[in-house]
Amino acid sequence: MPGFTPGQGTRRALLAAGAGIGMGTAGPGLLAGCTAARGRSDLSAGLLQAPAAHLPGTHLRDLRDPASGRTWRVWVQPPAGPAPEHGHPVLYVLDGNAAFALAAQLARNDAERPVGLRPDAAIVVGIGHPGDAAFHPAERLRDFTPAAAGGAATAAAGGADLLLDFMARELQPQVARAFRIDGRRQTISGHSLGGLFVLHALFTRPAQFHRYAATSPSVWWNQGQVLGTAEQFVLAHASAPRPFEARLRLRVGGLETERAAATPARAAVQAERRLMQRTEALAHRLSGLAWPELHVDADVLPGVDHGGAMLPGLVGALAMAQQPR
Template sequence: MPAPHPAQGSTRRALLAAGAGTSLGLLGGCATGSPAVPAQLLQAPAAALPGTHQQDLRDPASGNTWRIWVQRPAGPAPATGHPVLYVLDGNAAFALAAQLARNDAARPPELRPDAAIVVGIGHPGDAVIHPAERQRDYTPPPPGGSATPQAGGADRLLDFIARELQPRVAQAFPVDAQRQTITGHSFGGLCVLHALFTRPALFTRYAATSPSVWWNQGQVLQTAQQFMQAHATAPRAFSARLHLRVGSLEHAQAAATPARAVVQAERRLLDRTTTLANQLTTLAWPELHVQMAVLPGLDHGSVMLPGLVDALALAQQAR
């Protein structure tokens, strides 16, 4: 898909500031200058995304609490049930994914995909990113080791999804068991890959955007090798689709600063992810379909949104 050109930071900030000033001026009846925000605007009810619900759920097994968002499907259930998209980093990504699903539901009937359920998984609080909790929940445990309060808790999160969250969603809606998708970006993408390589039947579709394959000296790449060896011969008790997305600027030569170039050279995210995709594609397993895309002109942060667009499309694909 064509990638948007990221705006220059200073220009974008100036445009946003100008737009905000104009809007508030119109609302408050102010013509010029820097208008104060009208008191009645601040006292208005908080905005809400239609059709969504939010709840903090405590996992009885681990004791961790995750914030869960669910958007009801904006359309009738297909004969096989609704596809479900589970979105990691829900604080940052759920509203985006939910609105994309709402947009799909407003398309003409002949262009409208099956109505999807969007489930966000995040952390309590209003911060967009929770760095400590992300590292705790999205990184796999070290080989032969176990999770600590700081890292390695991916299996705890995946257990929570399997034992608590998926059954709740299936109880609330008619779901399509063959269209269960999980998506994540960066550390979230790392968790997606760990899920595929350690429990490939938990979901049927996996969308990893800029996955942190460098974590712990490339541990997930070693897990991938173990996965390939464990399932080298048929039959394989899973059927999965994997979408990998990486920005073309995620390598050292494209870094904006020398410091960032050092980080990107150490992580080699673009090269490592491409190599992983090639290895998995070469297997030619009928039970595993791999699709890799390098999105032009995008870096690690800006690739998240188009990754979500593609993840939703993956979730809605026909069986």
């Protein structure tokens, strides 16, 4: 994608660093100087001196939003295959520092399947924060939570609309210019606070994306504020025609309840948040609308806790992104 820095050739760098392994040389390679006498400590040191690994075929850039002044880290993996009739589906993944590599590899795996079983090649876009940490707690709280009703974003929280504005004005148009995309198959996926962000996007901007994957969403945030936003969404669109066509994939872990908590402290947290109950109530409310413009697919992930729901959530989000129109 123009403007993004491609990952460098990981395999070539590692092979070059370790070129002397089978030839008895002792240059500055991956295992340079390792002997039986030096033992495992030298082996570990040699491995850690090797070039840093990169995910091949992906691109990375920190993008500053001219409007808000905030900077987000963006990863892009181009589609591994020809464009379908209407263009490539696009999967936007929140918490890109932790989730992008997982989602990108899932898409790469699809490209290796037999032709008759291969889904449409998807573009994967990760949205995260500058830095090497898997998660950035302060920035997640700032960017993934909606502002309080009648309030505005602060430096600490409530910036969900600022990030949505950035995606609508800057990121989505850049992706559309770089690739032949299917505008009706743009999916946003998030877990936990990211799942809260996805629900807020659906209820306030149901036409910005077409598919919404919310996994273990933090529906408890600010005394369940997003549930009130859902009711406003229902009232605002009570009468047809509705100016959107949206699919919602809603998942929650089967262990995200106080009865399944491993410790009393965790049970107390889950009892207070009532994530399972609130998510199920939201699913029933939306499913009961029976709107042809809103398809709701809600389910429980058996045997999965909050953190463990992230990976199956990504698997399902990619599958939904690739579904035909």
